[in-house]
Amino acid sequence: xxxxxxxxxxxxxxxxxxxxxxxxxxxxxxxxxxxxxxxxxxxxxxxxxxxxxxxxxxxxxxxxxxxxxxxxxxxxxxxxxxxxxxxxxxxxxxxxxxxxxxxx
Amino acid sequence: xxxxxxxxxxxxxxxxxxxxxxxxxxxxxxxxxxxxxxxxxxxxxxxxxxxxxxxxxxxxxxxxxxxxxxxxxxxxxxxxxxxxxxxxxxxxxxxxxxxxxxxxxxxxxxxxxxxxxxxxxxxxxxxxxxxxxxxxxxxxxxxxxxxxxxxxxxxxxxxxxxxxxxxxxxxxxxxx
Numbered sequence: 001x002x003x004x005x006x007x008x009x010x011x012x013x014x015x016x017x018x019x020x021x022x023x024x025x026x027x028x029x030x031x032x033x034x035x036x037x038x039x040x041x042x043x044x045x046x047x048x049x050x051x052x053x054x055x056x057x058x059x060x061x062x063x064x065x066x067x068x069x070x071x072x073x074x075x076x077x078x079x080x081x082x083x084x085x086x087x088x089x090x091x092x093x094x095x096x097x098x099x100x101x102x103x104x
Numbered sequence: 105x106x107x108x109x110x111x112x113x114x115x116x117x118x119x120x121x122x123x124x125x126x127x128x129x130x131x132x133x134x135x136x137x138x139x140x141x142x143x144x145x146x147x148x149x150x151x152x153x154x155x156x157x158x159x160x161x162x163x164x165x166x167x168x169x170x171x172x173x174x175x176x177x178x179x180x181x182x183x184x185x186x187x188x189x190x191x192x193x194x195x196x197x198x199x200x201x202x203x204x205x206x207x208x209x210x211x212x213x214x215x216x217x218x219x220x221x222x223x224x225x226x227x228x229x230x231x232x233x234x235x236x237x238x239x240x241x242x243x244x245x246x247x248x249x250x251x252x253x254x255x256x257x258x259x260x261x262x263x264x265x266x267x268x269x270x271x272x273x274x275x276x277x278x279x280x
Contacts, residue, residue, distance in 0.1 A: 104219070
């Protein structure tokens with residue numbers, strides 16, 4: 001697995017650049033990850049990111065767009081506004097969790 | 105193996121690659137045949153791809169308000185229909201018996217729900233919220249004597265075959 005240096009810290013990532021170690025993430029790192037993909041973080045982004053992390057921790061799986069709406073309280077339209085075009089992947093990247101596994 | 109990279113490794117989300125366009129022709133109204141297009145369209149939207157669904161012939165039931173909540177699955181003619189346990193195939197001679205269709209429908213609905221996948225109307229809601237475009241076929245509307253008021257609200261318009269062909273210029277097409 002590659003190790004990349006972000007903000008002077010060594011971070012474990014997969015071949016695409018998604019974090020592989022849940023505990024290497026913190027909010028300062030998230031800000032840099034967001035800037036890397038040109039996302040300006042707002043309170044609504046943080047709501048989504050924090051739910052994604054909590055849910056991943058509890059379920060062992062990244063929430064899908066549908067779960068973000070039905071359980072996380074961030075509706076689908078909002079997800080596409082917050083993380084344009086590829087909401088699930090972009091949110092996962094910033095939240096330091098794997099890409100969603102399921103089809104829907 | 106550990107490799108060290110100098111510049112931060114950032115996923116390539118291909119934001120500038122906006123050319124891809126995909127269209128699904130939904131021609132079936134059986135519950136099991138409603139899902140392939142919905143699942144794939146939803147996935148395409150999640151990848152930032154312009155996505156269209158065109159409902160025609162039996163696929164019209166997927167967007168007809170009075171029918172879309174109640175699509176059925178039939179084991180008749182489906183030799184791949186197995187019982188959930190024991191890998192037992194349902195004999196075709198039994199498939200048309202009374203009660204088989206509701207049982208099979210319930211079984212498939214339960215299996216889909218267990219995966220957290222929504223029912224057809226709710227799935228269409230999600231596709232529309234994700235920016236997907238839904239279109240109804242003019243000939244099917246005329247055959248069924250249905251107008252836009254009879255159709256799911258997310259359907260943008262009833263369009264004819266030429267409109268659809270024009271609209272999908274350059275798109276990848278899937279007929280289901």
